[in-house]
Amino acid sequence: MDFTPSDEQSAAQGLAARIFGDLSTHERLTAAGTGTDAELWKELCAAGLPAAVEDVGLLGLVLILEEQGRTTAQVPLAATCVYGLLAVAAHGTAEQRERLLPGLRDGTAVATGAFPARGGVHIAEDGALYGAVPWVPWLRDATHVLVADAERGLWIVRTGEPDVTAVPVETTAPWSAGRLVLDGVRGERLGNGQPGAYADVLATARTAFAGLQAGVCAGSLARAVHHTVTREQFGRPLSTNQGVLLRAADAHMDTEAIRVTAYEAAWRHDEQRACAAQALTAAWWASEAGKRVVHAGQHLHGGTGADLDHPVHRHFLWGRQLDAYLGCGGEVLEELGLLLAHSSQEGSS
Structure with a gap:
């Protein structure tokens, strides 16, 4: 690698x-x-x-x-x-x-995705799409939505169609989200319905958003480091306290774990190697470690971290949103376990 x-x-x-x-x-x-x-x-x-x-x-x-x-x-x-x-x-x-x-x-077209497929959308025999997705990131900006059906493929839906409704939804992070409602719209199948397209796009999304989480955590930690170095208590910087040093060190290691697992999954994808397990691993770190880091970022700011208008709070909101997007830690870990068990059975047969 x-x-x-x-x-x-x-x-x-x-x-x-x-x-x-x-x-x-x-x-x-x-x-x-x-x-x-x-x-x-x-x-x-x-x-x-x-x-x-x-x-x-x-x-x-x-x-x-x-x-x-x-x-x-x-x-x-x-x-x-x-x-x-x-x-x-x-x-x-x-x-x-x-x-x-x-x-x-x-940039004249903006895309988003109704991912992952959770059974909210179904396809009728005539190819029309029905159903609702509770929230889709950046839906209020999107001209196209990639709708996922794990069994029958991927469908491109134009948000301007009369049978497509986007209801604004406020999420933890300010992602211009919306509730997607499909009432018989005829989507355009992406490609020729190749098997594995849904899994590939989902793995790509998990890897990309893990990379985004690595940046969110790095930004939160950088702000915390600056605060603890410049803020003094009892005549010395907060950063000289052992508890502060250990908390920041743990956050740094967590951030590096998110980064390196995202890099590995992305590298394998670009090299056209199997990357499903690596994408799930990156997603797990982004969820579990990500929320630890953004919590640490706020805590290391002390009382300042409780200020909703402080920049570090924005990192906290993004980190918590990314924690659950595309599957929280427990869901991703279960999926990874099933994937590894299936691969082990195939290898032994």
Whole structure:
């Protein structure tokens, strides 16, 4: 395994760090409220970052999303790349790639996904889609929704269709979410219904959002370190207290565990190796370790951490949202156990 970024991946990460660092400020995030920063999204698309994901692969996307997570920038980057660009590029027909990818590259189209499949949507015999999904991230911004049916494939639904309703929903993190209601809309099948497409997109999503969580945790920890180094108690910095040092060290190790497992899953995916177990492992670390880190970030701020307007609280909200998205730790661990048991049985037969 070699997680060393290529020149293209490093350049994309550096560009993302500069744009997010310059534009995703506390003042702009406060002004955006629970919505998307439309100007930041335009800047990212003008710089070609979403389009670059096709070239830098999933590992490159993880690196970019780390930079987004550090600043908790409110843009639908992960959703558009995972459920739009990468899904269409990997599983769409030649005609779908030619028709859909240009808009997803330049940001005029925004994608999201009704993932994972939990039985909320069913497909009638005539191909019409019915049902509801309680909340879908970035649905209020989306032009296209990738609807998942684990047995019958993936379907692209346009949010502007008359049989599609998006009801605004406020989630823990400000992800412009909405409740998706489908009342007989005829979706467009992604690709030719290849087996394994749903599992691949779900593994890709889990890996990408684990990378986002790594950035959220790194940003939370960086703020905590700055606070404890500059804040004094009884004439010395808080960072000199052993309890503070140990809590920060644990948070650092947890953050590194999220990062390296996301890197491994992404690298294996890009190398076209089996990565289902690695994606689940990254998702488990993102859930279990992620919530520990963002809690530690708040606690290390002391009373300041209880201020809902403090920047560290935004990391806490994102960390808790990512903890449960695509499956909480217990659900993911059960799925991983079943996968490993199945693989063991196949190997012994």
